[in-house]
Amino acid sequence: MKHFKAIAAMSLNRVIGDGNKIPWHLPEDFKWFKAKTVGNIALMGRKTFESLGRPLPNRRNLVLTRHPQKLLHEHPDVFEHFHEWRGGKDVGDDIKRPYQLFIPRVKARGREDLLLFKSLELIDPNEFDCDIFVCGGAQIYEQLLPRCSDLFLTVVKREVAGDALFPRFEDFFKLDEIVRDEAEFEIRHYRNPDPVSA
Ligand SMILES: NC(=O)c1ccc[n+]([C@@H]2O[C@H](COP(=O)([O-])OP(=O)(O)OC[C@H]3O[C@@H](n4cnc5c(N)ncnc54)[C@H](OP(=O)(O)O)[C@@H]3O)[C@@H](O)[C@H]2O)c1
Numbered sequence: 511m512k513h514f515k516a517i518a519a520m521s522l523n524r525v526i527g528d529g530n531k532i533p534w535h536l537p538e539d540f541k542w543f544k545a546k547t548v549g550n551i552a553l554m555g556r557k558t559f560e561s562l563g564r565p566l567p568n569r570r571n572l573v574l575t576r577h578p579q580k581l582l583h584e585h586p587d588v589f590e591h592f593h594e595w596r597g598g599k600d601v602g603d604d605i606k607r608p609y610q611l612f613i614p615r616v617k618a619r620g621r622e623d624l625l626l627f628k629s630l631e632l633i634d635p636n637e638f639d640c641d642i643f644v645c646g647g648a649q650i651y652e653q654l655l656p657r658c659s660d661l662f663l664t665v666v667k668r669e670v671a672g673d674a675l676f677p678r679f680e681d682f683f684k685l686d687e688i689v690r691d692e693a694e695f696e697i698r699h700y701r702n703p704d705p706v707s708a
Contacts, residue, residue, distance in 0.1 A: 519664035525672030
């Protein structure tokens with residue numbers, strides 16, 4: 511049975527974002543995020559996607575929104591065209607059944623796939639041949655952390671002002687390892703021994 515994995519960075523007072531941006535700049539942590547997610551799948555909420563402004567390169571990007579048409583029309587620079595998925599066609603080697611509602615094509619961005627989902631129930635990690643990393647933001651962590659087997663959490667060693675907070679995870683995750691300890695941040699690997707199945 512395969513489960514989601516989560517990757518996040520929070521401050522000592524649990525802040526993960528402010529004004530739809532990440533309120534720190536830690537290039538070493540970004541390199542870590544990249545190393546974990548490249549070649550895998552980055553799953554994110556619509557607000558996080560808009561904050562990035564483009565799909566993350568060299569990864570399949572899954573974006574959750576209840577209003578895919580609105581997102582597509584508000585970002586003509588990102589979405590060239592799309593078609594509504596009604597099943598019956600092969601859409602990629604690692605997708606076993608046709609559950610996407612929209613498959614936008616990203617302008618001149620090669621292998622970067624960008625798939626929009628209207629509902630979490632449509633995403634089953636068992637149907638992908640790589641890891642699905644839950645990449646935020648707060649709403650998505652809140653819903654999916656109980657379903658994650660692993661959490662890679664960067665703890666930024668200071669208090670930061672912000673409006674997006676990391677939800678409680680301590681009740682169901684156990685610390686496995688401190689992966690890195692730097693002056694400004696620490697990377698922790700937590701495991702969830704009993705992730706909730708969909
Ligand atoms: N530090 C970190 O590790 C980290 C990582 C990522 C993000 N962030 C920060 O987190 C903040 C954003 O978090 P957020 O909670 O405001 O937004 P978010 O979780 O990124 O996105 C929320 C949106 O996702 C869609 N959504 C949520 N649940 C859904 C569901 N079950 N089915 C379909 N769509 C669903 C909705 O989009 P629609 O409204 O379009 O329907 C909702 O408005 C930003 O400040 C960002 O910088 C921090």
